[in-house]
Amino acid sequence: MPKEMSRRTLIELSVAGAAALAGAEAKALDRPTLPGDQKIGFAVVGLGKLAQGQIIPGLRKAKSAKLVAVVSGHPDKARRIAAAEGLPADAVYSYDDYDRIAKDPRIQVVYIVLPNSMHADYTIRALKAGKHVLCEKPMATSVAECQAMIDAAKAANRKLMIAYRCHYEPKNLAAMRKMRSGALGKPRLFVTDMGRQADVSDPSDAWRVDKSLAGSGALGDMGIYGISASRYILNEEPVEVRAWANTDPADPRFKTVDDLIAWQFRFPSGAICNGSTSFNYNATMSYELWGEKARLRADPGAFYGGNRYEMVNGGAFTSIDIAEVDQFAREMDWMADVVRGKAPMVSPGEEGMQDMRLISAILESAAKGGTPVKTDWGYRRAVDPAAVVDIVA
Amino acid sequence: MPKEMSRRTLIELSVAGAAALAGAEAKALDRPTLPGDQKIGFAVVGLGKLAQGQIIPGLRKAKSAKLVAVVSGHPDKARRIAAAEGLPADAVYSYDDYDRIAKDPRIQVVYIVLPNSMHADYTIRALKAGKHVLCEKPMATSVAECQAMIDAAKAANRKLMIAYRCHYEPKNLAAMRKMRSGALGKPRLFVTDMGRQADVSDPSDAWRVDKSLAGSGALGDMGIYGISASRYILNEEPVEVRAWANTDPADPRFKTVDDLIAWQFRFPSGAICNGSTSFNYNATMSYELWGEKARLRADPGAFYGGNRYEMVNGGAFTSIDIAEVDQFAREMDWMADVVRGKAPMVSPGEEGMQDMRLISAILESAAKGGTPVKTDWGYRRAVDPAAVVDIVA
Numbered sequence: 162m163p164k165e166m167s168r169r170t171l172i173e174l175s176v177a178g179a180a181a182l183a184g185a186e187a188k189a190l191d192r193p194t195l196p197g198d199q200k201i202g203f204a205v206v207g208l209g210k211l212a213q214g215q216i217i218p219g220l221r222k223a224k225s226a227k228l229v230a231v232v233s234g235h236p237d238k239a240r241r242i243a244a245a246e247g248l249p250a251d252a253v254y255s256y257d258d259y260d261r262i263a264k265d266p267r268i269q270v271v272y273i274v275l276p277n278s279m280h281a282d283y284t285i286r287a288l289k290a291g292k293h294v295l296c297e298k299p300m301a302t303s304v305a306e307c308q309a310m311i312d313a314a315k316a317a318n319r320k321l322m323i324a325y326r327c328h329y330e331p332k333n334l335a336a337m338r339k340m341r342s343g344a345l346g347k348p349r350l351f352v353t354d355m356g357r358q359a360d361v362s363d364p365s366d367a368w369r370v371d372k373s374l375a376g377s378g379a380l381g382d383m384g385i386y387g388i389s390a391s392r393y394i395l396n397e398e399p400v401e402v403r404a405w406a407n408t409d410p411a412d413p414r415f416k417t418v419d420d421l422i423a424w425q426f427r428f429p430s431g432a433i434c435n436g437s438t439s440f441n442y443n444a445t446m447s448y449e450l451w452g453e454k455a456r457l458r459a460d461p462g463a464f465y466g467g468n469r470y471e472m473v474n475g476g477a478f479t480s481i482d483i484a485e486v487d488q489f490a491r492e493m494d495w496m497a498d499v500v501r502g503k504a505p506m507v508s509p510g511e512e513g514m515q516d517m518r519l520i521s522a523i524l525e526s527a528a529k530g531g532t533p534v535k536t537d538w539g540y541r542r543a544v545d546p547a548a549v550v551d552i553v554a
Numbered sequence: 555m556p557k558e559m560s561r562r563t564l565i566e567l568s569v570a571g572a573a574a575l576a577g578a579e580a581k582a583l584d585r586p587t588l589p590g591d592q593k594i595g596f597a598v599v600g601l602g603k604l605a606q607g608q609i610i611p612g613l614r615k616a617k618s619a620k621l622v623a624v625v626s627g628h629p630d631k632a633r634r635i636a637a638a639e640g641l642p643a644d645a646v647y648s649y650d651d652y653d654r655i656a657k658d659p660r661i662q663v664v665y666i667v668l669p670n671s672m673h674a675d676y677t678i679r680a681l682k683a684g685k686h687v688l689c690e691k692p693m694a695t696s697v698a699e700c701q702a703m704i705d706a707a708k709a710a711n712r713k714l715m716i717a718y719r720c721h722y723e724p725k726n727l728a729a730m731r732k733m734r735s736g737a738l739g740k741p742r743l744f745v746t747d748m749g750r751q752a753d754v755s756d757p758s759d760a761w762r763v764d765k766s767l768a769g770s771g772a773l774g775d776m777g778i779y780g781i782s783a784s785r786y787i788l789n790e791e792p793v794e795v796r797a798w799a800n801t802d803p804a805d806p807r808f809k810t811v812d813d814l815i816a817w818q819f820r821f822p823s824g825a826i827c828n829g830s831t832s833f834n835y836n837a838t839m840s841y842e843l844w845g846e847k848a849r850l851r852a853d854p855g856a857f858y859g860g861n862r863y864e865m866v867n868g869g870a871f872t873s874i875d876i877a878e879v880d881q882f883a884r885e886m887d888w889m890a891d892v893v894r895g896k897a898p899m900v901s902p903g904e905e906g907m908q909d910m911r912l913i914s915a916i917l918e919s920a921a922k923g924g925t926p927v928k929t930d931w932g933y934r935r936a937v938d939p940a941a942v943v944d945i946v947a
Binding site: 347349350352354356358403405407408409420421423425427431432433435436437439441442443444445449451452453455456458460461464466467469473474475476530531532533 | 745854926
């Protein structure tokens, strides 16, 4: 397989799917943990809760990726974390000297874990510095920013991957394959919900209810999981969306963003999605698919602390048992393998932009009191994760 | 408590709620199984699957109700069932001699279990014959029919109750009380889904996909459970509805009714309901409520073969364990006690008409491609089942 895969190759890979990869080539891609000096070096930008609690621990367990630098606006915190991870003093960057990463050959990938409003700027600067980028979702705060990020990656001839960890998670992949195999029948209804009580006294949460920093409220922060899941499970794109929002005017947390949004997607197959998200109820992300033949329930469906997948028949629930993995390690290993030309790009910038467009369409419909908005912009996924992930990984 | 309770009394009862009934009065209403000659006599009209499989067996277990007559268009089947239940030959009626029930003092209540399009006619004739009526849901096929049924009950000074068994079912009641107690916090989102594959080769299913007999498709047949549940759990009425329908044109079952309908309700509290129903997916009725404080999952939520209710906290599920009852016996006992003046009317014709109005509004919105439809007609539940059922029963 060539080191840099063209779009054409990716499409062929997708079409050929599992069959093409199940043979000798897949075996050749199978590999053990790399020695430290051959791992791809990651700089983590933004040292909030997710970076400290999940991403840096994930890098410790990764097979092909390793932490080589940190970037933070808090020098004390950055130095403390760097020391704990065994990084030298010159592997600590501030936002002021961020562009110096261009001269740091240890860094091959920059992982953007900043508030959403900073994603575009820091991504584009990393690409200009010659680095590949893994960017947290939502990709940015507007479609225009997403396009600028995609353009910058093309101009720099660097990879831009969006951190959709569920595209690489074993139970989500099993659900995708059940759908693709026909075991569920034609899809009829997809239901998904996710929320949590925003705690504005916690600095790592406060920016999430500030539209200028987050772009949207719960929708970009959590709703995006359901938006994405409906698309990767059904393997098709919504053609129409409608939504209602509700915000409690007495709640001081919701001055600039919505409190609750409930949306509906209509898919070309005829399937409908009923989704919701809120910063004012607590619910780990769940989804369910009712096909003509069977029902699948994922609850939790996108939790990194363990998911529960079941096939449901009347009142009887049959568990889908698959070993959990460290989802962050797996995702970063995938990015490392994309950079090394060992794996196809499954969640590129275009994928992030499609969700951003859908988020915009949901907000537009909600602002218009539920008027339907057309959403068929012609986007089609280049690579189906169900066809390649696990085979390559 | 007076034998005939006025509307005013019912409202006072509702307002006073559990407090008023928890004392001496409630105790006075507590009673053992009545001897056979003091039970209220029921005639079952329509001997389909539900009547044979659930309602007649339920009457065998009822404390205050008993089967005294059957009405059917199939004389052989009617005679066979009557004999098996120990009824005399003159307790078998055909549709032709139905009006003769007026002269049968054994019959106090007529239970209508016919195709929906026959509900209004057979209900009104029973009321004119001086009988009380328990009518299956959906109450009828149009709002005008519902109004005519309510008017007929008033004119005849007889009770008209709609067979909403979930208003009397212990786990549903526990969920209502959890909501009323504040344990779930302010309601944010209610999700409910129910469907089954319509089997048109089965005569007891075939009429359900014929609009002239059923009035609507899955919506009246199964969607009504979710419509009703959102209202009795939240204890408020929708003010706006939007819906999308989808029908597979290649499926010969769906010539006159929709295959899938997904709707949204907006409630005065700000809560939103995402609901769906289909004759083209299999799912026992489920519902979930996300409040500001907690999440409740009922899956199944309205099954007569056993329900599963859980409180959900993150990925942890805590079962709400309450002994199952025979839901049909309980509902018919309630009707018997309403007739005897021992229990308030919890699910009157007005309740059935409210669901019929909402069904019409959902169909209207779907026909208009998802345009929102206003639904605040001023209806308010006269008696909250959460406040009285179990205390009286």
